Amino acid sequence: MFELLLCSMLTVFPDYLFRRYVQDKRLGRDINLYTVWYELRWGITACLLLTVSLITLIFYYHPSTKNVTAIFRTVTILPETTGRVAEVFVGLNAKVKAGDPLFRLDSSEQEAAKETALRQIDEATAATAVAQTELAAADGLIQQAQGAYQQALDELATRQELLRRKADVSVREVERLQITADGRKGALDAAVANKRTIETRLSSLLPAQKASAEAALAQAQVELNKTLVRAGVAGTVQQFTLRPGDVVNTMIRPAGILVPLEAGRVALIAGFGQIEAQVMKKGMIAEATCIGKPFTIIPMVVTDVQDVIAAGQLRPTDQLIDVGQIAQGGTLTVFLEALYPGQLEGLPPGSSCIANAYTNNHDALAAKDIGTGKSVFLHVVDTVGLVHAMILRMQALMLPVQTLVFGGH
Structure with a gap:
């Protein structure tokens, strides 16, 4: 309607002035309801053509959409393990900070596993102390075996020397002493081997057992920590009706929803028509008015344009999908952020808005090799953006x- 009124001032009104003051045709006498089309046919035709052209020009180079929402993401409150609720620390709509405890599951099984790991560590420590005592005893046995072996060697050497001198020593007695020395040598080797076994147990086996017990303790502590569910981010707890005794399942029964503090307060998500795919560019200036913040125009900037249309996505299944089964064409997803900090404060997340984006040809007009025709066209494109800005302000006034x-709300 605004475009039609503007175009009529440039076409129908001059045509009427020509008929009135040049041809002396008066409104209501020569120009009436039955003759208006014949008398003002040139102005009306030009008005319609100019209106259609202007609307096409405005809505193509300065696109508008009502599919604008302050989309926000929620965080599902879920424990990492299934269990029965033992204690709840917050209530419905509670404000929490990152790291605040929300609820705790029954941890008797995890505490038992932790206690078992602690006892295994104590057992490994005690076994180390026993092994150290055994090592000291092994040193004594080695000394004892060395003494006995040395005594046997000395007695054997004495008997052999007497036998060599033809003394009153029998060969049988020398052989018996040799066997005794060999036996005591074996006892000494066994005592040394026993010491090495104890040393190996002290240096390798017992530390490994203790390390395994400590790893089991760490794992038990991790499982115990999982029973205490904390807030991952600062925000507001919603739909949180958990009570002690409830069973929480990680797959089918979440505990509630956490709405992050900055959710929906950073950017607006807009869905523009696919025909604007060649016009929408990152860095374009935009404006928005939201029903959650009436009578307010929020200056914004296009920070990103999604390079795919979400409606065309395909999920592989066991059946072939016909293109005709896909829903009607989707929109071009555009991310809008406030041009100045704090302008989205007070806007409830999830609010519906109306947004305009404006094409800016300043850089193209500043080029030295631009032609006259193109320069005039780009000036017209930038100028008609004012019309769309006025329309948005009229919508902001009429929206409430x-x-x-x-x-009827």
């Missing part, structure tokens, strides 16, 4: 009226 009066 349409919602409260005509919407």
Whole structure:
């Protein structure tokens, strides 16, 4: 309607002035309801053509959409393990900070596993002390075996020397002493081997057993920590009706929802028509007005344009999908952020908005090799953006009226 009124001032109104002051045709006498088309046919035709062209030009180079929402992501409150709730620390709609405890599951099994690991560590420590005592005893046995072996060797040497001198010593007695020395040598080797076994147990086996017990303790502590569920981010707890005794399942029964503090307060997500895919660019200036913040125009900037249309996505199944089964064409997803900090404060996350994006040809107009025709066209494109800005402000004024009066809310 605004475009039609503007175009009529440039076409129909001059045509009427020509008929009135040049041809002396008066409104209501020569120009009436039955002759208006014939008398003002040139102005009306030009008005319609100019209106259609202007609307096409405005909505293509300065796109608008009502599919704008302050989308926010929620965090599902879930423990890492299934269990029965033992204690709840927060209530519904509670404000929490990152790291605050939310609820605790029954931890009797995890505490028993931790206690078992502690006892295994104590057992490994005690076994180390016993092995050290055994090592000291092994040193004594080695000394004892060395003494006995040395005594046997000395007696054997004496008997052999007497036998060599033809003394009163029999060969049988020398052989018996040789066997005794060999036996005591074996006892000494056994005592040394026993010491090495104890040393190996002290240096390798017992530390490994203790390390395994400490690893089991760490694992038990991790499992015990999982029973205490904390807030991952700062925000508000919603739909949190958990009570002691409830069973929480990690797959089918979450405990509640956590809405992050900054959720929906950073950017707006807009869905523009696919025809604007060649116009929408990162860095474009935009404006938005939201029903959650009436009578307010929020200056914004396009920070990103999604390079795919979400409606065309395909999930592999066991059946071939016909293109005709896909829903109607989707929109071009555009991310809008406030041009100045704090402008989205007070806007409830999830609010519905209306947004305009404006094409800026300043760099193209500043080029030295630009032609006259293109320069005039780009000036026109930038100028008609003012019309769309005025339309957005009219929508901002009428939006509360349409919602409260005509919407029946």
